[in-house]
Amino acid sequence: xxxxxxxxATTTLVANTSTITFSSIPSTYTxxxxxxxxxxxxxVSPQPSLRFNGDTATNYSQSTVRGTGSAYQNSxxxxxxYMNVAEGGVLSxxxxxxxxxxxxxxxGSTYKAALGRFSNDLNGSGIVTNSVGVWRSTAAITSVxxxxxxxxxxxxxxxxxxxxxxxxxx
Amino acid sequence: xxxxxxxxxxxxxxxxNGTVTISSIPSTYSxxxxxISARMGSGSGTSPYAVNITINGDGASNYSRTPLFTETxxxxxxRTANAANVLVEKALAGPDQTANSFSNIxxxxxxxxxxxxxxxxxxxxxxxxxxxxxxxxxxxxxxWRNSATISSITFATAGxxxxxxxxxxxxxxxxx
Numbered sequence: 114x115x116x117x118x119x120x121x122a123t124t125t126l127v128a129n130t131s132t133i134t135f136s137s138i139p140s141t142y143t144x145x146x147x148x149x150x151x152x153x154x155x156x157v158s159p160q161p162s163l164r165f166n167g168d169t170a171t172n173y174s175q176s177t178v179r180g181t182g183s184a185y186q187n188s189x190x191x192x193x194x195y196m197n198v199a200e201g202g203v204l205s206x207x208x209x210x211x212x213x214x215x216x217x218x219x220x221g222s223t224y225k226a227a228l229g230r231f232s233n234d235l236n237g238s239g240i241v242t243n244s245v246g247v248w249r250s251t252a253a254i255t256s257v258x259x260x261x262x263x264x265x266x267x268x269x270x271x272x273x274x275x276x277x278x279x280x281x282x283x
Numbered sequence: 284x285x286x287x288x289x290x291x292x293x294x295x296x297x298x299x300n301g302t303v304t305i306s307s308i309p310s311t312y313s314x315x316x317x318x319i320s321a322r323m324g325s326g327s328g329t330s331p332y333a334v335n336i337t338i339n340g341d342g343a344s345n346y347s348r349t350p351l352f353t354e355t356x357x358x359x360x361x362r363t364a365n366a367a368n369v370l371v372e373k374a375l376a377g378p379d380q381t382a383n384s385f386s387n388i389x390x391x392x393x394x395x396x397x398x399x400x401x402x403x404x405x406x407x408x409x410x411x412x413x414x415x416x417x418x419x420x421x422x423x424x425x426x427w428r429n430s431a432t433i434s435s436i437t438f439a440t441a442g443x444x445x446x447x448x449x450x451x452x453x454x455x456x457x458x459x
Contacts, residue, residue, distance in 0.1 A: 118288035123458045148314060148458075150394045150402065180351025180360030180422075208426065211393055211402040232404040232424035236347040237364040241404075241424035243351070274394060276313070276458040 116281070121145075123276040129154060129267035135277045136256040138219070142279030145219050149212040149259060152270040153204025159261035159268030160203060161212050162195040163246070165225065165254045169194050175229075175246035177201065182238070195262045196246035198229030206270060208235050212259075219254040287457035291315075294451040299324030299444035305453050306435040310396045312455030315433070319388040321449035322376045323440065331376050331386065331409050331419065335439045336369040338401075338427050343367065345428045352421025369427075373419040374407045375445065384409075385449065395433040402426050 119142075122135050138145070153159045164173075171192040177200045178187045188200060198214050211232035219225060224247055231242040248254075259275060261268030289312070292305055308315070323332050337346075344365040351360045354373070363370070375386045386409035395401060408420035427433075438451065 116287070118456070120287055120458045148393050150397070150399075152399075178351065178358075180349055180424075182349045182360055182362030185351060185358040185360050208400050208428075209394070209397075209402050211391070211404055211424075213391065213404065230404055230422070232402050234347050234349040234362075234402065234424040234426040236426055236428060237362070239349055239424065241349045241351050241360075241422055243422055272399070274397075274458075278456075278458075 119279050121277045121279045123274065126269060126271050126273045129270050131266050131268050132258050132260040133269065133275050134256060134258040138255050138257065138277070139279065140220050140253060143218065143282040144280040145216040145254070145257070146278040146280060147212070147214040147257065147259070147275065148278070149273070149275040150209045151204050151212060151273045152209050153206050154267060154270050155206035157265035157268055158203040158263060159265055160197060160263050161199045161259055162197045162262035163214060163227065164195055164258045164260065165248050165250065166252060166256055167258070168250060172249045173246060175200070175244050177242055177244040179240050179242040181240050196227060196248065197262055198244055198246070199231040199233065199242060200244065201242060202231055202233040202240040205235050216254065222251045224249050224251070225254060289455050291453045291455045296445060296447050296449045298447050301444045302437060302439040303445070303451050304435055304437040305451060308434050308453065309455065310432050313458040314391070314393040314456040315395050316454040316456065317390040317392070317436065318452045319438070319450070320385040321388070322385045322446045323378050324444040324446035326377045326443040331373040331380065332440055332443060333370050333372045334374045334388070335441065336371070337437045338429070338433055339431055339435055340437070341429060347426045348423055350421050350423040352419050354419045369425050371405060371407050371423060374409065375440065376409045392433065398430045400426060400428045401433065
């Protein structure tokens, strides 16, 4: 059976950083998946977000449902310059959080949809989210960046691990 | 390039059993995905039923969870901290519910060999029970505060059994 779920690249941070970028993504897959185990820094409140192909224009939108441990919340953001996959939560500097993002048909000529999940339980605090986002671009995705939409210069701490997978339909 | 989404183990219950332990999980992968299709074989109390998850046999207060779920058309969130397991309420249909319908649970557990605490994600639903107005569909942010490599995972139903035909598939994923 051919391989259908392959790691394209993995980054393990050896220094605090604000942005993790996977570039030169091959066009040989059908879908992409990001799995990130992220650790924040105590002095900032980072929210992991996505950008594609370096596009910083307001071509993104998302809808998020979230559980806070006591309440259900939902929110929408339209015409923003990032896709927030952790809206409403922040990374801990001591407990890792999990971000998953599935990006479908990344080579297609229509707008690109992504599903995001944020597992941010911090033993007494934190949130869980499920989000859907759209990047309004017809370009094939060739690079993906994870960055902190709160703008902190070194949001992600040493030890964070981010992997980009490629998934083939056939 | 080698396939990196590999079946590690599969367990299908030949007869009703209250506990399933997946042991001897190799440490050669990066992440684990567990796909469960199960329902109750017996149960006292109110359907659907909870399933408890423990890791490496750890029964200490090292687990926590923040779920978001819908039930009877209402959305809830709650929190458990310093718990002795991850308890996913109303995850499994009871023997009094729709026959031949099994509930689905997926566990995504990345970095299971890391020396840090382990965050993981559970999606669980038993939509077939909605006809009885008591189904539940939820996502669960979970945490095991332990630095050990995960080598076993146990799924249990307190005092009850899971039905014959319930299945547990464990996949390993490599990130390189």
